Amino acid sequence: MSQSQRKGAMAALTSSKQHEEEAMELRRGPWTLEEDNLLMNYIACHGEGRWNLLARCSGLKRTGKSCRLRWLNYLKPDIKRGNLTPEEQLLILELHSKWGNRWSRIAQHLPGRTDNEIKNYWRTRVQKQARQLRVDANSAVFRDAVRCYWMPRLLEKMAATSSSAAHHGELLPPPPLHHPSSHIPGMASSPSPIHGSSQPHDASTNAPAGSGGYGHHRNNGYPVDPSPPPSTSTSGSVISTPAALPPVPCFSSELTWADVQYGGPYYADLDGAAGAFDSVLGLDGLDLGPADDCDAVYSDSTLLDYLNSTCAGGGTMMGVVGGAGNPHTTSCGGGGAMVGSEYGYGSPSPSSWRATDELYYQAAARKLGDHHHWGGGI
DNA sequence: AAATCCGACAACCGCATCGGA
DNA sequence: TTCCGATGCGGTTGTCGGATT
Numbered sequence: 156m157s158q159s160q161r162k163g164a165m166a167a168l169t170s171s172k173q174h175e176e177e178a179m180e181l182r183r184g185p186w187t188l189e190e191d192n193l194l195m196n197y198i199a200c201h202g203e204g205r206w207n208l209l210a211r212c213s214g215l216k217r218t219g220k221s222c223r224l225r226w227l228n229y230l231k232p233d234i235k236r237g238n239l240t241p242e243e244q245l246l247i248l249e250l251h252s253k254w255g256n257r258w259s260r261i262a263q264h265l266p267g268r269t270d271n272e273i274k275n276y277w278r279t280r281v282q283k284q285a286r287q288l289r290v291d292a293n294s295a296v297f298r299d300a301v302r303c304y305w306m307p308r309l310l311e312k313m314a315a316t317s318s319s320a321a322h323h324g325e326l327l328p329p330p331p332l333h334h335p336s337s338h339i340p341g342m343a344s345s346p347s348p349i350h351g352s353s354q355p356h357d358a359s360t361n362a363p364a365g366s367g368g369y370g371h372h373r374n375n376g377y378p379v380d381p382s383p384p385p386s387t388s389t390s391g392s393v394i395s396t397p398a399a400l401p402p403v404p405c406f407s408s409e410l411t412w413a414d415v416q417y418g419g420p421y422y423a424d425l426d427g428a429a430g431a432f433d434s435v436l437g438l439d440g441l442d443l444g445p446a447d448d449c450d451a452v453y454s455d456s457t458l459l460d461y462l463n464s465t466c467a468g469g470g471t472m473m474g475v476v477g478g479a480g481n482p483h484t485t486s487c488g489g490g491g492a493m494v495g496s497e498y499g500y501g502s503p504s505p506s507s508w509r510a511t512d513e514l515y516y517q518a519a520a521r522k523l524g525d526h527h528h529w530g531g532g533i
Numbered sequence: 534a535a536a537t538c539c540g541a542c543a544a545c546c547g548c549a550t551c552g553g554a
Numbered sequence: 555t556t557c558c559g560a561t562g563c564g565g566t567t568g569t570c571g572g573a574t575t
Contacts, residue, residue: 220546224543225544259562271542281539283540
């Protein structure tokens with residue numbers, strides 16, 4: 156081995172040792188306030204990009220990747236925090252049905268939301284529904300279930316939200332209890348952060364208010380919307396056996412409590428609701444391809460066929476169930492399914508919200524099971 | 534009151550793609 | 555054309571706090 160070769164070998168050894176040491180020093184896990192400040196200050200001075208350079212020059216003992224992720228998913232000023240609004244949830248469902256797991260692409264249509272957030276939402280909430288229905292989350296059957304059960308409920312929520320803002324009649328139920336923070340001054344991120352709110356920023360720390368990380372990243376200090384998406388798993392004490400289920404409510408075509416509340420026939424049928432998707436979402440100008448035509452999708456929905464066949468009114472009705480009474484007691488006689496909110500004058504508690512959601516999806520699961528014979532338990 | 538379970542989400546990892554040398 | 559570093563993307567994991575037992 157020549158001297159130069161030896162030198163080279165030594166250099167390589169030293170270099171690898173240095174790399175090892177660097178690797179040893181690299182921090183992982185939750186970010187500290189100091190790290191966040193370092194990152195933000197560096198980006199304020201030098202701008203985004205060049206993440207590896209940033210990692211080397213900023214004094215952060217993090218990889219460039221880690222810095223980028225922290226910035227894009229948490230520190231960037233226009234990141235929107237808080238729970239996804241029904242509008243956003245609906246949009247996610249719609250876009251996912253078209254694009255699949257293209258999270259970044261979907262995120263582009265939800266300003267302020269990150270792909271990571273959307274992905275987590277899908278995995279923790281949407282996929283759970285699929286599990287409860289015992290179908291694959293990417294299956295057509297599940298998409299139908301989403302369209303027939305979940306989307307209309309989100310639409311109803313959206314309508315209820317806007318309606319409660321416009322109506323203050325004494326017949327109206329109190330605001331949904333799943334938006335407790337809506338009454339807290341300063342909680343701009345809920346219930347409708349989609350309308351322009353951005354990450355609140357704590358000037359004293361130069362860190363996002365309710366800062367995530369620092370050992371307490373849970374919820375980032377932001378208000379939690381206890382409203383589960385349809386059928387959040389609960390203790391299981393609500394639903395014991397199918398035999399114990401009260402009739403799953405269904406609307407007739409008579410005047411409903413929703414009509415009284417909202418001043419007219421309320422989502423007369425699924426086709427009507429489906430037709431409203433695009434305009435509600437502002438998707439009129441967005442090319443969603445074949446899936447854009449919700450009516451067409453609904454028209455050949457197996458689940459819809461089944462629902463239509465089992466509802467006494469001959470159609471799958473949506474709306475607010477119950478009215479001034481027990482929301483669970485309204486039935487369509489045939490035990491058919493219903494899509495809509497259980498909000499009524501009975502002012503359901505959050506637990507009843509959960510219970511009713513459970514009912515919807517238990518019913519959906521049963522129907523899917525009847526039709527498709529999904530085997531196996533969870 | 535303690536133990537356990539579970540949902541939520543930040544963060545990490547591996548792979549793919551892009552762009553410049 | 556090839557190589558290589560930077561960046562982006564999607565899947566997965568780790569950890570926390572709240573709920574339940």
